[in-house]
Amino acid sequence: MTCQLPSDCLNEILEYLEEDRHTLYSCLLVNRLWCEISVRILWRNIWNCEISLQRRYQILNTLISCLSNESKELLRKNEMSILTPTPKLPLFNYAAFCKFLSINYISETVSNVLEDELLSSRKHLVTEEIIKMFANQITSLRKLFYYNNYIDFSFPYFPGLKDLSELYCSSNLSPNFFYQLSQICHNLHTLSIQFNHYVTPNELKQLISLQKNLEVLVLSAYDDVSWEDVIPALKNNSNTITKLYLYGDSSNLPFSFISLLSNLQEFIFSFLDGSYFEDFEQLQHVNFPNLQTLKFPYQYPRPEYITKFLENNGKNLKMLCIGDSNKALNLSIANFCPNLKRLFKIFSNNELDILKTIFNNCQYLESITIWCGKYYLSEKEVFETVANYSPINFCELKIDNIESHSDISSEDLETFFISWKNRIPKRILSLIIIKDLYNNLDDYEENMKIIEKYENLGVIRFSTISLEEENKEEY
Structure with a gap:
């Protein structure tokens, strides 16, 4: 007599294998129940940018086979013979399992896989039909990546966006996209914005200001574009944001708004260019009682600013990364950061004694x-x-x-x-x-x-x- 695990117990076990895709593929072959649970986990996030072209072809072929009859007929009318004939319908409604959606990756996959088969306009149509399918099938979307506006993505028909918790987008998307999203989505946990337009849409500012539980904020600005326009919209989230990641190439970007984030726990300041960052001068005297992670992997403000910042905030730091060598700054780590557990710091060839001092003073390292x-x-x-x-x-x-x-x-x-x-x-x-x-x-x-x-x-x-x-x- 065989004994089978209850489906809820099996589901909980297989959830632990979410990152072990190879084992999950093996689970597909056990029986129908194992297959159903494994497929649902595997299709939760299929947008892995490192997968091969052959794997992309398989994913695209599966998605096309799942399209509605109306969509398939539309593709046929436009003389697109890209469907692989199959005698049976797909075993599962794969699109409904997705919780992570990348609009741009869908477009890239279609373009790469069908590179020599279709004109650009027809690739665009295939992409639109696949996105519509996801919009109709996903009932609860967790994460959305949408960076370029060459796909007109509107969603009166996308009920799953009401549960969206992570949004990764660019500032030059259609204002209508931000407006519609602001009407239904007020519980973003993570918001990442790539600024690539000189004027930030008011609809994006409204979306930011309406968030109730925003915890992770990522701002990226290059080529003299600024995030200054959205700073007033962050006021309502100043007490909820715990992680702030800033990426850019200009020392003229505003940083003083960081002082409003009283519950900041993690701060990454990543700039490939720029020097001095004079706006950081105002932050050196600000106390962040909950700050545990601080990273300056590339360029950083004046060493005296960072030293004063560490004097005020170093005691609670657990992780510190400063990607340059400065003797006075290195000594300040030993003096002001006694509770560090992880450290990345560059030491010149005459600073061995400073490393020894850090080891002696940072006993939790x-x-x-x-x-x-x-x-x-x-x-x-x-x-x-x-x-x-x-x-x-x-x-x-x-x-x-x-x-x-x-x-x-x-x-x-x-x-x-x-x-x-x-x-x-x-x-x-x-x-x-x-x-x-x-x-x-x-x-x-x-x-x-x-x-x-x-x-x-x-x-x-x-x-x-x-x-x-x-x-x-x-x-």
Whole structure:
């Protein structure tokens, strides 16, 4: 006699596999119940930009097969013979399972897959019919990506938008889109706006001001475009926003509005160009009692501004990232940030004592990311300092070789592992190499033999990640 799990229990179990798509594909083959639950999870978010062209073709073919008879007839009337003949209807209403919708990715998929088959106007029609299908079938949409207005996306027929919690959009979309959305959507949790037009529509400002529980705000502005127009609309959300991410290329963008965000917990200030950021001067004296994560991965305001900011807010910080080297600023981390758990900071080749001071003063530090190279600390110096000065909770070291090849010898590497093995209390060290243009310590056979030896002894856990993966994780 066979015993089968109740569907609600099985559903809860398979939910844990949401990120493990390979295992979910295997679950499709168990039986009808397993297949139904796995398909629903797999189709929740199919817009993975890293999937192959063949996979995109399969997705598009499935979506086209799910179109209504009216849509299929419309495509036929426009002489589009792109449907794969199938004797049976699709097993599931796949579009109804989607909770994440990317308007632009649908358009890109149609354009890429049908590149040599259809004229631009006909590709546009295919895209519109697929979007209409999603709009009619999705009853509760969580996340919407919509950046370019070459698709006229209106939605009187889209009831699922009432439950939208995350919106990623650009400021040059149709004002009618923002107006209609503002009439039904007042509970956005996350709002990301890419500013690419000099005038911000009033309808977008209204949408922002009507939000009741906005927690995550992402503002991006490049090519001398500004987010200044929307700042007054943020007033109603000044107490609810806990995460603020700013991206741009100009030091003239306004930052003083940040002082209104009294419950800010996470702040990323990511600018590839610009200097001084004088508007930040007003923020150096502001106290953010809940701030735990602070990141300046590229350009940052004057060091004296950041130092004063850390003096007022460093005590509660758990994560700090500052992508440049400044001796006074590095010392301020040791003086004002005693509760850090994760740190990314660049140290020049004459700042080894500052690293030691940070280890001594930041006794809760668990992870550090360090650049090594000709103008920075050497790997040998970093290893010796980590072994002898890092606090008892320390368990992760990330190294990125910048502008030089790895100069660590196999003897120095083994000495470090022996020192770590003898530390009390014992903790497994996660050693992560960020793969850049230069040879890293894992590119040498003797080093890898030693790494494997101490992995087998349970002393270290070794891995590598690409620079792109690291940037995605940190910034």
